[in-house]
Amino acid sequence: MGLPAAAQEYAFRSYTQEDGLANLSITALAQDAMGFLWVGTENGLYRFDGGKFQRFGPAEGLKEPYVSAVHVTPSGVLWVGTTGGLYRWDGRTFSAVLLDGRPVPVWQGQKLALLDAGHLLVVGREELLVVEGEKAPAGGTAWVARPFFSTEQKSVLPALTRIQSVRVFGVGEQGGGDIWLGCGQVLCEVRQGELKQWGPDQGVPADRWGNVLRDVDGTLWARGEHQVLALAPGEGRFTAQLPIPSTRTNVRVFLPLLQDMDRNIVTFGDQGLLRLARPTRGMAGPAPRWEQLGDANGLPAREVSALLVDHDGDLWVGSAGLGLTHWMGYRSWANWTARQGLMHESVWSFRRDGAGRLMIGTDGGLARMEEGGDRPPSIVPAPGAQAVQNHQVGSLTVDRSGRLWGGTFSGLLFYQDPAGAGRKAGAEPPPAVVIGHLPLIFQVFVDGSGRLWVLTRKKGIYVVDNPDGPNPQVTPLGAALPIPPDSSVSSACQAPSGTLWFATEAGLLRYGEGRWTAPVITGAPQVTRYNVIACARDGSLWLGGETVRLAHVQEPAGAVGGGVLQPVGDVTEDLVGDRQVLALLEDRRGWIWLATDSGILVWNAGSLRQYSHETGLVWNDCNQSALIEDDDGTLWVGTSKGLTHITRPDLLFNRPALVTRVTGIERNGVALPPDGGFELPWDTAPLTFHLTTPSFRSRGGQIYRYRLNGLETDWNVTAAEEIRYSALPSGTYELEIVARNTALQAMAPSILVPFTIRPPWWQTKLFFAACALAVVVVGVAIYRWRTHTDVERRRTLETLVEARTRELEASREQLRQLAMYDSLTRLWNRRAILDLLELELARRREGGYLTVVLADVDHFKHINDTHGHPAGDAVLVEVSRRLSAAVRSYDAVGRYGGEEFLILLPGLGRDDCGEVLSRLHGAIALTPIALGDVPVGMAHALEGGPTVPGVHVDAFGVSLTVTCSFGVICVGPSSAHGPKGVPPLEEIIKRADQALYRAKHLGRNRVEYATGL
Known part of the structure; x- marks a missing residue:
C-alpha cells in the first residue's frame, strides 16, 4: 500500500x-x-x-x-x-x-x-x-x-x-x-x-x-x-x-x-x-x-x-x-478540479446536508466531498442523484429536517433525504426526488420559519410551505408580488430581524410584517437590477448588480416596513472598480467577501485584499452565488474551472514586510555605490537608478513614488524599476523613494540616496576669478585707449553704438522666437511648425525621405468635460513633454491646434519609421499621467483603490491613462506629386489628416499610414 x-x-x-x-x-x-x-x-x-x-x-x-x-x-x-x-x-x-x-x-x-x-x-x-x-x-x-x-x-x-x-x-x-x-x-x-x-x-x-x-x-x-x-x-x-x-x-x-x-x-x-x-x-x-x-x-x-x-x-x-x-497560497488555499474527481469543473453551489457531508452543485450534476478517515478528502458523484445527472445544479439548501434541496438551471426542483433515522450507520441516502419542473432556478432558500423559497428566471418566486413534509407542494406567488409577473428574482437573504429580502431585475423586494413592499434606495435609479444580495448581522444589506456594481444600504432608524433605504457611507463602487460582483457574503468575523469575474475581494471595514489565480485561487472567473462559509469558518468558492477551499482566512490580512533597495546606480556605463554618498562632475548623460522591492505576492500592484529633493517638490509615480535623471544641474541631492503594493495595501519604509553633482568648469570659482581678472585687464586697456586721443574716443563710441544695435537686433530675434512657440506646451506653434515643414519639403526636392505625423489625443473632450480644463491642460503639457523627450534632436514637434500635434521626422521613410513611431506612441500610453491636485469628480473611499476606467487614485495622487492616434504620411523621391516628386504642403497635411481620421474611426490608440503616395 x-x-x-x-x-x-x-x-x-x-x-x-x-x-x-x-x-x-x-x-x-x-x-x-x-x-x-x-x-x-x-x-x-x-x-x-x-x-x-x-x-x-x-x-x-x-x-x-x-x-x-x-x-x-x-x-x-x-x-x-x-x-x-x-x-x-x-x-x-x-x-x-x-x-x-x-x-x-x-x-x-x-x-x-x-x-x-x-x-x-x-x-x-x-x-x-x-x-x-x-x-x-x-x-x-x-x-x-x-x-x-x-x-x-x-x-x-x-x-x-x-x-x-x-x-x-x-x-x-x-x-x-x-x-x-x-x-x-x-x-x-x-x-x-x-x-x-x-x-x-x-x-x-x-x-x-x-x-x-x-x-x-x-x-x-x-x-x-x-x-x-x-x-x-x-x-x-x-x-x-x-x-x-x-x-x-x-x-x-x-x-x-x-x-x-x-x-x-x-x-x-x-x-x-x-x-x-x-x-x-x-x-x-x-x-x-x-x-x-x-x-x-x-x-x-x-x-x-x-x-x-x-x-x-x-x-x-x-x-x-x-x-x-x-x-x-501554501497555507491558505486548496483547489479541486476534474483531476480530483469533479464531474464538471464549473461549480455553482455548496451545502452540507443533514449528515454533515459537503454537497457540490456543478454543470454536470451533484457531487459529494468524501471526508474523514485516514485518507485525504476526495470528490465523488453524489449517490442517489441520478435524477439530476448532467443538469446544472445552481443552488442547494437544507431544510429543518436535514433534507437537501436543490434547483437546476433547467428548472428541476428536487430534494434528497440524508442517511439517518431508520437507516443503518454509513448508509447512503435514498434517490433524489424531483417535485417540480419550473423555469430556470437561480436560488433555493429556507427561511427561519422553515419555508422554502424558489427564485426563478422570468417567473418570479415560488414557495414550499412544508418542505420537510411527506408531500411538499410548490406554489407560485405570481401577482402577489409588487413587481411585474415576468420579472427574474435571483438572490435572497434573511435579516436578523426575520425580514426577507430579494434581489430582482426590477429592484428590491421586502417581505416583513406579513406584507410585500418594493423599497427604493436613496440616490439610486428608480429601477435598478440587482443580481446578488447578502444580509449583514447589523441589519444592513449588501447588493451587487449591473447598473450599480456594489451598494451597502440600510433601513432608516425607526422605520418599520418603509419604502426607502439609505446608503451606508463606509463603501462605494470604488471597492470593486469595473469588476462584476457575482456573490456576496458576510462571514462570522464581519468581513465582507466579494466573488467577482476577476477574483476574490475581502473587505474587513478597514482594509481590502485582492486575491486571484496568481495568489492561489483555482480560477479568476467566479460563478454566481458560489460562495459559502463552512461550519469551521473556512470558505468555499466556485469558479468556471473548479472550486477553491480557503482553509486559513485568518491569514489573508497578514501584510508582507516590504523593503525597497537600490540595486545599482550608473552613469556612462560606470557603476556607482548603490547607497549613494558619491560626488560626480556635471555631465549631460543620464544618471540611472535601478530599484527593487522583493515581493512574491501580487507584484502587479507594486508602484514607486519618488522625488529628487533639491530639484523637485512634487512626487512622481512609476511602476518601472528604473529612474533616470539627465543633465542635472550642480548641487546636493537626495533621491527619496517609497514603494507600495496597492493590491496588498502594504508600504515599504522610504529610503534616501544622497549624492552631489559638481559644477561644470565654466561655473567654478577659478573660472569666475579668471573672468574677473580679464575684465579688470580689459577695463584698464580701454581706459588707456580712450584717453590716448579723441579719435580713439570716437571709435569707442561707434563700437558701443554698434554693440547696442546688435543687442537690439538680438532682442528682436528673441521676440520673434517667442512668437514661434506655443505658450502652454512650449512647442513650435502652428505657424512655426508649418514653416519648418515647408523648409523640409524644399530639402526633400534634393532627395531623401521625410515622415510627417499628425497626432491627436484620444477622447480629449471627454477629459475636459469629466475632469476639468486644468486636467486637460496638464495632459497636453505632459504629452508635449513626452513627445519632445522621445524624438531625435533634429526632429521637430509642434502644436498644430487644440489637442493635435504635428511631428516631423526627417530621413525616415515607410520602411524604417516604425520603431520611432512605436516609441512615440508608447511614450504617451504606457505610463499614466499624474494630474496632481486636479479633482476627478468622484469619491474615493479607500486609499489606493481602483476608480473608473483610465483614472487611478491612490495615496500618491490622481493619474490618468491617455492614448493617442497617429496619422502618418511618408514622403520620398518616389512620391508622385509636385516638382521632383514631392507633394505640396497642403496635400501632405490633407493626407495625414485622412490617416488620422481613419485611426480614430478604427478605434483610436493606433497608427495609420496615408495611402495613395
Whole structure:
C-alpha cells in the first residue's frame, strides 16, 4: 500500500529559462533579511526579487559556477559554497575562505551551519571545518577555515572522517548546544564537547543521512536517502516515520527537509513532495499523516532537490532539471478540479446536508466531498442523484429536517433525504426526488420559519410551505408580488430581524410584517437590477448588480416596513472598480467577501485584499452565488474551472514586510555605490537608478513614488524599476523613494540616496576669478585707449553704438522666437511648425525621405468635460513633454491646434519609421499621467483603490491613462506629386489628416499610414 496522495490541487508558479533562470537544476535555496530569494544552481547563483532573476558570477568574485550550498545567518550574512570554494558576500563582492592558503571546496549536498556569531561550520570534502575571521595583513578581515575535530577524536570515532551534513541547535533553542552530523552511515552528536554515535542500536539504520531538523515541539528529525527518522524529546531511540521507505536505487545527492509555519514536516518523495500534515497548534484536527504531493496536485517537479519556506509562509520547491516552483497560497488555499474527481469543473453551489457531508452543485450534476478517515478528502458523484445527472445544479439548501434541496438551471426542483433515522450507520441516502419542473432556478432558500423559497428566471418566486413534509407542494406567488409577473428574482437573504429580502431585475423586494413592499434606495435609479444580495448581522444589506456594481444600504432608524433605504457611507463602487460582483457574503468575523469575474475581494471595514489565480485561487472567473462559509469558518468558492477551499482566512490580512533597495546606480556605463554618498562632475548623460522591492505576492500592484529633493517638490509615480535623471544641474541631492503594493495595501519604509553633482568648469570659482581678472585687464586697456586721443574716443563710441544695435537686433530675434512657440506646451506653434515643414519639403526636392505625423489625443473632450480644463491642460503639457523627450534632436514637434500635434521626422521613410513611431506612441500610453491636485469628480473611499476606467487614485495622487492616434504620411523621391516628386504642403497635411481620421474611426490608440503616395 502506497502513501496517500493529497486530493487537493494547489496553485504552483514555475520559473524557468523564460523567466531569466538560465539553469534549471536547483541545488540550494535561501532567503535573506531584505526578502531576496537566493537560488543556487549547477551553473550559477541567482538572486530573485519576485520579478526578475539576477545572476552572480566571476564579476562579483564567485569564481566557480556550480553552487552546492547557500546559507543566510540570522544577522543577514550570506555564505555560498561551490565545488571550488566557500565564499562570504559583503553586499558587493564575494570573498573566498582559505584553509592553509587553499580554497575550501563544498561538495554537492553538503551543508553550512552557524556555530555562533563569529563561527561557521562547513562540510568540505567530507571533513567538518570551522570558519572564523582574523585580521588580514593588508587590513580588514580575512576568513579562514580549520578542522573542527582533532586527529585524536577522529581516531576514536572513525565515522568523523566521512561527514555528509551538519546542523547546529544553538544555546537558547530547546535542547541547545547540540551539533548533529551525518557521519558515515550513522548519525553523530556533539553535546558540550562529548561525542555520541547513533546507529542501528538506537534505531538508525545504515543510510547516508544528509539532513537533520529539530521542530518546534523538540522532536529531532533525520532525513536519509531512503527513510525519515524521528527522535521524540527525552527518548533514546529513533523511530521510522514513512509508512513505506523510498525504493529508488539511484543516488540522491540533495536531501531537503524542513518544517513549515504550520508545524508540518516537508521533505521529498519518489513522486514529488512528502508532507506530514499536522493540525494547527490550538486547533482541533485529524491525527498527523503523511501526504504525497505530485502530478495529481499540480506540482510540476518530481525530483525535489531543495526546499524553502519564505517570510510569508509560502513554500518554494527546487527541482533537478525543472527549475524553481512557488507554491502560492501554501497555507491558505486548496483547489479541486476534474483531476480530483469533479464531474464538471464549473461549480455553482455548496451545502452540507443533514449528515454533515459537503454537497457540490456543478454543470454536470451533484457531487459529494468524501471526508474523514485516514485518507485525504476526495470528490465523488453524489449517490442517489441520478435524477439530476448532467443538469446544472445552481443552488442547494437544507431544510429543518436535514433534507437537501436543490434547483437546476433547467428548472428541476428536487430534494434528497440524508442517511439517518431508520437507516443503518454509513448508509447512503435514498434517490433524489424531483417535485417540480419550473423555469430556470437561480436560488433555493429556507427561511427561519422553515419555508422554502424558489427564485426563478422570468417567473418570479415560488414557495414550499412544508418542505420537510411527506408531500411538499410548490406554489407560485405570481401577482402577489409588487413587481411585474415576468420579472427574474435571483438572490435572497434573511435579516436578523426575520425580514426577507430579494434581489430582482426590477429592484428590491421586502417581505416583513406579513406584507410585500418594493423599497427604493436613496440616490439610486428608480429601477435598478440587482443580481446578488447578502444580509449583514447589523441589519444592513449588501447588493451587487449591473447598473450599480456594489451598494451597502440600510433601513432608516425607526422605520418599520418603509419604502426607502439609505446608503451606508463606509463603501462605494470604488471597492470593486469595473469588476462584476457575482456573490456576496458576510462571514462570522464581519468581513465582507466579494466573488467577482476577476477574483476574490475581502473587505474587513478597514482594509481590502485582492486575491486571484496568481495568489492561489483555482480560477479568476467566479460563478454566481458560489460562495459559502463552512461550519469551521473556512470558505468555499466556485469558479468556471473548479472550486477553491480557503482553509486559513485568518491569514489573508497578514501584510508582507516590504523593503525597497537600490540595486545599482550608473552613469556612462560606470557603476556607482548603490547607497549613494558619491560626488560626480556635471555631465549631460543620464544618471540611472535601478530599484527593487522583493515581493512574491501580487507584484502587479507594486508602484514607486519618488522625488529628487533639491530639484523637485512634487512626487512622481512609476511602476518601472528604473529612474533616470539627465543633465542635472550642480548641487546636493537626495533621491527619496517609497514603494507600495496597492493590491496588498502594504508600504515599504522610504529610503534616501544622497549624492552631489559638481559644477561644470565654466561655473567654478577659478573660472569666475579668471573672468574677473580679464575684465579688470580689459577695463584698464580701454581706459588707456580712450584717453590716448579723441579719435580713439570716437571709435569707442561707434563700437558701443554698434554693440547696442546688435543687442537690439538680438532682442528682436528673441521676440520673434517667442512668437514661434506655443505658450502652454512650449512647442513650435502652428505657424512655426508649418514653416519648418515647408523648409523640409524644399530639402526633400534634393532627395531623401521625410515622415510627417499628425497626432491627436484620444477622447480629449471627454477629459475636459469629466475632469476639468486644468486636467486637460496638464495632459497636453505632459504629452508635449513626452513627445519632445522621445524624438531625435533634429526632429521637430509642434502644436498644430487644440489637442493635435504635428511631428516631423526627417530621413525616415515607410520602411524604417516604425520603431520611432512605436516609441512615440508608447511614450504617451504606457505610463499614466499624474494630474496632481486636479479633482476627478468622484469619491474615493479607500486609499489606493481602483476608480473608473483610465483614472487611478491612490495615496500618491490622481493619474490618468491617455492614448493617442497617429496619422502618418511618408514622403520620398518616389512620391508622385509636385516638382521632383514631392507633394505640396497642403496635400501632405490633407493626407495625414485622412490617416488620422481613419485611426480614430478604427478605434483610436493606433497608427495609420496615408495611402495613395
